Amino acid sequence: MLVTALTFTGSVLVALVVVTLVHRVVRRIGRRSALFAGLARHAHKPALVVAVLVAVQFSLSVAAQGEWRPAALHAVGIALILAGAWLLAALLVVAEDATLARIRVDVSDNRHARRVHTQITLVRRVTVVVVSVLAAAAVLMTFPGARAAGTSLLASAGVIGAIAALAAQSLLGNVFAGVQIAFSDALRLDDVVVVEEQWGRVEDITLTYVVVHLWDDRRLILPTAYFLKTPFENWTRTQSALLGTVELDLDWTVPVEDLRQELRHALESNDLWDGRVCVVQVTGAVGAFVRVRALVSATDAGRLWDLRCVAREHLVGWLRSRHPGALPQVRVQDMPKARVRPSGSNGSGGAEITASGSDNRVFGESADGEERVQAFSGPDQRVSASDRGSGGGEQRVDGFARGPDGADRG
The missing domain is CATH 3.30.70.100 (Alpha-Beta Plaits)
Incomplete structure (x- = not known):
């Protein structure tokens, strides 16, 4: 038992010393390199946990004996899988941050830089999700019962996939829309857009929603599928001018x-x-x-x-x-009075308003006007002598009987 305790303690101390020394070296190099600075900042804690768990697993495998040993090794193995996933995700984040640091967005024409930032940001989220899912699957596969269930699940993967897709249709639609937005160049971080009659700047793009920072410091949250189904204005897609x-x-x-x-x-x-x-x-x-x-x-x-x-x-x-x-102003002007002929001057017994010329009529008063009359009213029907009646003084014009009083009779 004493040998087991000493082995356990010694392996853990060695792991801590090694990780601490490596961390100091990386942090010193990080003063001149952004990549090593990111490693020292993000990967120190997960690397420390992984080193300690490896030391514990080594000591249990070498010196531990008893019925509790398999259960302890199983627990340490699960913890090591989770810590390894944490370390892998941290390394991916460090690599993505180092790539983003090399691409400047504080320049006049930063369209390409904003596109790369958008893609890397979404890829980071996708990789973290994938690593988490794989870690959870690896943990489940350490259990014999879950391994057998996993075999049967793989046999019916098509049915389960259809059910999952139907149940999470909206969520999966937004996820696929986010990936499509990242690589279609339709929307990027810091793009100035007009959505829902609101003007703002794209502040964040996730796999499921987009945050638009409006001009009055409000935030408009829209699902990513919105930008694939609804037209919107992008004022900075090709240039900011x-x-x-x-x-x-x-x-x-x-x-x-x-x-x-x-x-x-x-x-x-x-x-x-x-x-x-x-x-x-x-x-x-x-x-x-x-x-x-x-x-x-x-x-x-x-x-x-x-x-x-x-x-x-x-x-x-x-x-x-x-x-x-x-400046805008409204004018009020008296209209000129029309000239009125005296009563009876036209032989009809009434007043007549006359025009000063023939340019105010579309129909009649000119050769072109007479042709327009013929086109829209038909040929002029003249009154013939045969149509004149001898007894009642009626005249028949265009199929109507007109009496002496001028009234038309059908």
Whole structure:
């Protein structure tokens, strides 16, 4: 018994000393290397646990005797499997962190870097899940009963897979959607998107949901399957530079050319403008106003928003001070009176409103108007002498009988 205790104590102390020495060496090297710094930070504890469990298993295998020995070895074996999975996951995290550290996102054009960050982040989560599942399966396989059950389960894997897929359809759909998003380049970390009529930045992408940091510091949580089923706007998929509009409804007397020159002069002295686009156009001239649209550009969405507000405020102030007549206004004007012929001048006994020319009628009053009358009303039917009655003074025109009083009779 004393030999067993001494062997156990000695093996554990040796394992602790070796791991401590290795940790100090790795931490010293980590001052100059990010990879070793990550090893010293993430892999020290799981490596210590694995070393101690290996020492315990060695001492039990060499010096331990008795009925409790198989149970103790089984327990230590299970703990060693779990500790090994922990160490493997830590090493994968260290490798992924070292890869991310080499790819900078604090540059002007970081589209590729954000894509790699998104993919590595999701791959990290997938690898941790896979390692955990494999560790749990390895632990179950150490039990003879579970090994026999596992053989029978493999025989009916198709049925169980169908049942599991049906039961976890939504969860699996989000998981597959997360993997597809990571490698399809449709959505990345730090992308500026518009979802559910909200503008924000992609803060985190997991296997099941996406966190969008809205402009007012709220967080919008959406399932990953949402981005595969619902259209959304991605403002930074190819580049971060954007165009924005400033629209003003102004009076018809607005000096458009002066407005165009004033906007360019204002943008040239503003550091929010990237110097690419400065355009002023009249995009609408219907009703009481004309719509003037100013198109400006900026390097990212935040600067563009501020630039649009600054440009709008500047143009409004310039119009008020320099051209107040160009501001929106509603005019009320008396209509000219129509000329009325005296009664009886047309032989019909009533007044007639006459037009000053023939350009105000579509039908009639011109050769083209007469052709339009023929096209839409049919040929003009003249009254023939045979259609005139002798007794009642009736005239038949177009199938109707017209009496002396001018009334139509069918």
